[in-house]
Amino acid sequence: MSDARSGTSAPTVLRMILGRRLQEMRLGSGASLEDAAKALRVTTLTIRRLEKAEVALKPLYAEKLLETFGADRQEIDEFVDLAEQANKPGWWHSYRDAVPSWFTAYVSLESGAKTLRTYEPQYVTGLLQTPAYAQAVLRGGLPNGSEEELARRVELRLHRQKLLEGEDAPTLWVVMEEAVLHRVVGGAHVMREQLERLLDVSELAHVSIDIVPFTAGAHLGACAPFTYFRFEEPELPDIVYSELLSASVYLDQRADVVSHLEAHSRMALMTSSEDSRALLNRMRKEYS
Numbered sequence: 001m002s003d004a005r006s007g008t009s010a011p012t013v014l015r016m017i018l019g020r021r022l023q024e025m026r027l028g029s030g031a032s033l034e035d036a037a038k039a040l041r042v043t044t045l046t047i048r049r050l051e052k053a054e055v056a057l058k059p060l061y062a063e064k065l066l067e068t069f070g071a072d073r074q075e076i077d078e079f080v081d082l083a084e085q086a087n088k089p090g091w092w093h094s095y096r097d098a099v100p101s102w103f104t105a106y107v108s109l110e111s112g113a114k115t116l117r118t119y120e121p122q123y124v125t126g127l128l129q130t131p132a133y134a135q136a137v138l139r140g141g142l143p144n145g146s147e148e149e150l151a152r153r154v155e156l157r158l159h160r161q162k163l164l165e166g167e168d169a170p171t172l173w174v175v176m177e178e179a180v181l182h183r184v185v186g187g188a189h190v191m192r193e194q195l196e197r198l199l200d201v202s203e204l205a206h207v208s209i210d211i212v213p214f215t216a217g218a219h220l221g222a223c224a225p226f227t228y229f230r231f232e233e234p235e236l237p238d239i240v241y242s243e244l245l246s247a248s249v250y251l252d253q254r255a256d257v258v259s260h261l262e263a264h265s266r267m268a269l270m271t272s273s274e275d276s277r278a279l280l281n282r283m284r285k286e287y288s
Helices: 013-029 033-040 044-051 060-068 074-084 090-095 101-112 131-141 149-164 186-199 254-269 273-286
Strands: 117-120 172-176 207-212 226-230 240-243 247-251
Touching: 013 033, 013 044, 013 060, 013 074, 013 101, 033 044, 033 060, 033 254, 060 074, 074 117, 090 101, 090 149, 101 149, 101 226, 101 240, 117 254, 131 149, 172 254, 186 207, 186 273, 207 273, 226 254, 240 254, 247 254
Parallel strands: 117 172, 172 207
Antiparallel strands: 117 226, 226 240, 240 247
């Protein structure tokens, strides 16, 4: 996938799924890119972009392509209905004033993932931040932003956390460095509240929190923060998002994904849930 800061509109997960299905149907029918382009009277580049979900799939385009690929009427109607749903903006669209265009892809993937694994060397992961901690973190990264802009970004972050609620909540496995607990964000009161939040959510069946202690020393994963996404839909590959100071990327090549997944697993083996909870409790008392 392309650089996260490309500025293009982000596809929803459903649009990505339809793009892959479209490619599979074209290949299964024996049609070439040229055949599909001729059916729509567009270039082969447009067909490639449709299959990669880089542009929205118009229902009329979907219908014409499926007819070209020999699909039956029921299959066409169902696909067109899904294409119409995929073109509807996600819930995060209402926060377009507060979220950079390059980050909307992340929110879309996060909302559609069945499993998330994150590594955080600096801060508590956004899905587990308290309002006060989130405000302090965002203020640090947005020193010249207005109070209104800051409030909207905090609101968006808290809205994202709703995906951890309900029976269909994804599995979240967080690995953090111990340094996160020592970085005083917002003051002692904010830190104590945040640590209490981590202790509470660590008791949820679908949330795991592992904290790599200072005593672990140098290790494989000591790098930039990253998030691994796995989806229930077989059409979508596992994806890793990694962020640096001036760039952020989405990786879906198997070698890249596997290396991040291995690093996450190795870091988790350096501690245990019991040791992590004990460390959280000790640090909470220090902020009393």
